[in-house]
Amino acid sequence: MHATKGDRLVVHGRTVGHRDHVVEIIEVLGTNGDPPYRIRDAEGHETIMSPGPDSVVQHAKASDVGPGR
Template identity: 50%
Template sequence: MHSNVVGGSDRIGEIIEVRGADGTPPYRVRYPDGHESLMFPGPDCVIEQGSATAAAGRR
């Protein structure tokens, strides 16, 4: 998620659960510090699909 504050840093997280129908938001996201939150991505958010192999390696 891109920061909306000048000089702020982007935030990267992993979608760990999709709660909407057919893959739609809200998403449960886990951040590198272990924090989890429920989010509805806005225009400042970029979602990239990773491989199943990469996801398995992070567990």
């Protein structure tokens, strides 16, 4: 799994009735885009995460990443 700042991380719900959880990667702490990642959720909470096999990186388009991101 490789990511860059501004990408989205989708953690799929593991059971029926649990939705996917989408967060923004705000910092890559591993080498060459590898985990762990500092992430921010929609409510503004930040944490460090090493995603499991139930997670997928959605890469940001160049136009989505601007100054301050």
